[in-house]
Amino acid sequence: MATLLHIDSSVFPGEASASRSVAAVFRRTWEEQHPDGTVLYRDLAATPVPHITAEGYSSRDSGAFATRLELIEELESADALLIGAPMYNYAIPSTLKAWLDNVILLGRTSGETPSSKGKPATVIASRGGSYAPGTPREGFEFVRNYLEAVLGGSLGLELDFIVPELTMAPRNPAMAQLIPLYEASRERALEEAVVKAKRLLDGRAS
Template sequence: MATLLHIDSSVFPADASSSRAVTDAFRRTWREQHPQGTVIHRDLATNPVPHITAHAHTAGFSDPATHSPEQAAAFAQRLTLIEELERADAVLIGAPMYNLTIPSTLKAWLDNVVLMGRTAGNAQSVKGTPVTVVASRGGAYGPGTPREGYEYVQNYLSAVLADFLGADLDFIVPELTMAPVNPEMTDLVPLFEASRERALDEATTKAKRLAQRLAA
């Protein structure tokens, strides 16, 4: 049966997180379509993976037979995450924008799973894997907006996930998520609500479509 790897990185719980609300909607629909399937959920906020170290980094570019005990231990942790990604039939990532980019915990996960010669580069062991990213953001950063030039979440993740790893990448983008709590954005609350509903609808639709695609 199909396996979904679900990565969350918001520091907020589901009832206060736009990205978690949308990833939860996606995952619920996925489970409905795959009742016998497997969902692996990594919550990087509550259980962060190790940030890349010199031992973990250098081990990725050297023969395992030459690894020091420190390199071997660090690389074993990376392999756990890499193999988990490689076994997934689809990947779901919650990636809220914090200070214009992704949370450091998500960056740490990416640094662990991006390995030249295996997941990245000429090999691309996860090439073609469907990856859906929920890229929530407090303001509006889309084409034509004043802050378009500050959009570093989709641009960065497109480079890493699509270009480096060869994933089949798709985005769901709930925006203006700060409107309900920022008095200066009160007039934008209706636009936030519309964006949120659109994102939840997309999560349901895309989860169903992906489930049908993998079952074909």
């Protein structure tokens, strides 16, 4: 029986959030493909995990470390991950960073033999503008690059990205001319969510 770990971190609810909207389509498709599967869900905006502390790092008998173990065990029990990672001020939300700080444990989830190495992780990396190669703000892209290093490099996950962009266009008059590009990006992201979710067989990439 397959298990999906679904993490949302957008501060905006439901359809007001591009990352939540696309992740919801991915999850719904995954559940259709795995009717007997299990979804472990964490909404980091509604219920933030504690920021890492010295106690959580150094004392394995502490309550802070017990919280880390709970999060780590969720990661290790999942066959696949779905992570909503909107760009806020050029980076990921602090709540998602807190989750990452908790689950990265050298000698267990990271190091020479990461315990979740090879698991597929789909990241919904939404952003208000465009930071694609060749755009004026290409150099300010610190979400995908960072997550490739941490999720891929440290945790050893097999990453796939879906990138809905220009999400501020409908709300920012200065970006009005970009609305058609935003709409095309949104449709493409929703289509990719369906396709990529269907490609996961028993939780792992087919």
